[in-house]
Amino acid sequence: MRRAILAIGGLAASTTLLVAVKGAPAVTPVAQAGAAGRSGASGAPSGPAAGGASSDPTAKGSAPPGRSGGAKPPAGARTTGPANRPPAGPVTVTGALVANEYGNVRVRVTLNGTDITAVTALELPESTADSTRRSASVRSRMGAQAVQRDSADLDTVSGATATSDSYRQSLQAALDRAARGERG
């Protein structure tokens, strides 16, 4: 019995340790993420180990996480329609990194003029098997819808409200950047 107690104690201690180690702010990955980041939104996963989703710096920067569905993309012209400087040929633009309580969302959109030809989700929440499954349905449904509608005004995927919101925001940010003539 004494050993069982030891084993249980060991299990608790090592689980806590593992979580603490993985939860500690990582120096290198943050720097990389920051370097590869976007102009506006800072959004490296660098929050302290403790604290709720609201303490996430990303949330403040790019977009407030919200279940309201009313959250709008960050500052910048909201030009879903005609582009100012229609580029020649297909261009690829990466959207903002939008964080919500499940993880990060970022999409890359390929445009031919104002015509969305493809949307690739670079990042979607995959912290649990279930959220991975939800993300997969967001990826396929919203991607197809975006190509169909040529806009970021997409229907929410049921069961994945927050991720749908973030997806819309990231896509909108990408479209805005494209409208400003930015690339990459």
Next chain:
Amino acid sequence: MSTLRSRGPARRPRQTSEGWDRPRPASEGWDRPRPASEGWDRPRPASEGWDRPRPAGQQRGRPRGRGEDRHAPYRRPAASATPAAAGPAVPARRGPLPGWLVVGLLWLGLLASVLPWWLDTPTGSLRGTAAQLTAAGQITGLVAGYLLLVQVLLLSRLPVLERWIGAERLIRWHRDVGATVVVAVLAHLALIVVGYARLERRSSLGEAWTLLREYEDMLGAYAAAGIMVLLGLTGIRAVRALLPYELWYYLHLSSYATLLLGFGHQFTHGQQLFRPGPVRTGWIVAYVLVLAALLGGRVLVPLRLNLRHRLRVADVVAENRDTISIYLTGRRLDRLAVLGGQFFRWRFFAPGCWWQAHPFSLSAAGNGRWLRITVKVVGRHTADLRELDPGTPVWFSGPAGTFTAAHRRRDRALLIAGGTGITPIRALLEELPPGATLVYRARTPHDVLLGPELDWLAEARDVDLWYVVGSRDDPGPRQILSPRGLREIVPDVAERDVYLCGPAGLLAESVRLLRRAGVPRRRIHLATFEF
């Protein structure tokens, strides 16, 4: 005074002042089978019509056959009147390495089962309480899944485990790992529910309900957790003592259901397992291997053993008022690799007995011709064994146990037996190097089992034999089971292996005593009755 010593012919015959009321014969009047080494040549019974008469004094209404040659098979040939020193060969020492190897592999497995989580989770990615709770839930889930497999493996009866680790240690591990599994499963459940609830900003109870209703395979997982908690409760000694053995047994059978019920959700929802890939494949392979071990250890190996030996009950003999010896014969018993002190699990195909298997040690070392177990009648099953008819087919599996001369660390041994605990020690004595000391605790002279054989072995193998008879509080037993008393009879106790078999109380007391006398734990070999 009730401490008796016996060694060599010079000190025999021994009589106590307080009426040792059982005849303790020296070499004459001996009508019990003796160890094979003596050249005792009992006719091998054919499977048909084995009707060896039983020794006088038995209370059974069965007709006896062939009374005239009643004693013929048992009489010791004159030629071997002096006990032959050439007993069964002392087995080679086995060393602890294989055991360590198994332990090392099990620990490696634990690391390997958490490794996928470690590799999957980028450093610094666990932001927020919810993510951390979920991660802890994943870790405990992986650990629980792995330990559950270990639990099954430990009791798979794989010969390698049974003979390297020993059933006693396997049971102890099973107990400890079992407690850990139950806690790990509950922690996994709680952490995941709370973690998901926080992710989705819901109440934990609501989340638990959603998981149950809307997530695939979770119904089974909840059921598995429930069964496991129930099993954990029955594993608590106090609770187990209240349950009839049969109920406990069937509850434990349901543990296989947890394996099945919990299987699905690991692959549909397990973050590390739901994606096809090496991790998922590895996890499935682990399951397959454990099931193969189970099938091999519980079905195939015993099947082969029983097809080869086809054991039958040869005779049931009363040793005293409530103890019987069952003699068994079969084919090719010379090919049965068993060491003195090991046990088999026995299933007797008689009404009321066939559905349960019980472990009993051999009470005589393997001799190639017959096997014997000596059983105290304590419950319904053992009472039924008294009524076994010769010729009853027997299914057995084993041998198991590390309570053998092969597991000794030194060449001198101290053996302490209590009551029926003498049976494995009696067998072990035949294979230990000469010069051992045996302390035999018995409550009354009636409880001394196999006395003549012990006397004979003491003589043949130069064993210092001490009968310590009386209740625990009598001066004799108290004196000898004290540090000073122990030092007096075995001055070099700290340099010996100690083999202990008997009731739990005696074992615990003796272990304390021996540890104080400087015997390291690894040289104390225990055979418990508790399984």
